[in-house]
Amino acid sequence: MSRNTSERRDRILAAALQxxxxxxxxxxxxxxxxxxxxxxxxxxxxxxxxxxxxxxTLLAEGLRSNTHQLEERLERTRGAQPGIRAVVASLIDxxxxxxxxxxxIYTVTHGSLNQAGGAELRTANDYHAxxxxxxxxxxxxxxxxxxxxxxxxxxxxxxxxxxxxxxxLGGQISGDIRDYINVFANTAWISVRNPRQA
Numbered sequence: 001m002s003r004n005t006s007e008r009r010d011r012i013l014a015a016a017l018q019x020x021x022x023x024x025x026x027x028x029x030x031x032x033x034x035x036x037x038x039x040x041x042x043x044x045x046x047x048x049x050x051x052x053x054x055x056x057t058l059l060a061e062g063l064r065s066n067t068h069q070l071e072e073r074l075e076r077t078r079g080a081q082p083g084i085r086a087v088v089a090s091l092i093d094x095x096x097x098x099x100x101x102x103x104x105i106y107t108v109t110h111g112s113l114n115q116a117g118g119a120e121l122r123t124a125n126d127y128h129a130x131x132x133x134x135x136x137x138x139x140x141x142x143x144x145x146x147x148x149x150x151x152x153x154x155x156x157x158x159x160x161x162x163x164x165x166x167x168x169l170g171g172q173i174s175g176d177i178r179d180y181i182n183v184f185a186n187t188a189w190i191s192v193r194n195p196r197q198a
Contacts, residue, residue, distance in 0.1 A: 009047050011037045013061070016054045021103055025055045056121060059108060062101045063124040066094045071131055080139040084157060084192065085185040087132075091158055095165050096178050103169045106162070146194050157188045 015037035019028040030051055034041055048054045070090040077086045095102040132154065139145060148156065161184050168177045 012039050060120040060124045062105050067128045074135045080144040081189050084189045088185040088188050089181045092181050106166050145192050156191050
């Protein structure tokens with residue numbers, strides 16, 4: 001992909017993100033995205049296939065960006081508790097750095113985008129799941145976590161952050177969301193640690 005092509009693609013995504021956050025995916029027209037990005041309709045369809053394709057790409061790339069940031073942190077982290085803190089802190093830091101992107105991810109209906117970008121979304125989600133398994137699998141086997149269904153671990157660790165982030169992004173909570181990293185990291189660890197190993 002040439003630099004010009006990449007820049008054009010990025011402009012389309014940035015314009016679409018603004019439109020989607022202002023009006024929602026369904027209410028946004030391709031023409032509005034073209035006007036705001038300066039791209040032609042043909043260029044938009046060439047890169048993304050449809051409006052839903054743009055939304056699916058935004059969602060998948062947001063998930064990948066979040067995961068890559070977490071991966072870098074986990075590579076520098078040793079131990080179960082520091083790993084849990086890294087998961088919580090990385091998510092909160094990503095939200096603080098990309099509030100518009102996060103707002104879109106939290107408000108878009110994932111199911112409606114499965115047809116447009118299902119494979120890309122599955123790949124992004126699978127990569128995140130593999131990263132978590134790779135880092136925390138040995139700690140789970142070593143009994144450092146309480147006995148939990150494996151599918152519940154992520155929800156327990158970051159579910160409260162997601163709820164808080166939605167309210168922060170919606171303006172219901174003021175201040176810097178990063179001020180709450182310790183609260184959520186400590187609570188997550190208490191929720192999943194094996195008390196017998198404490």
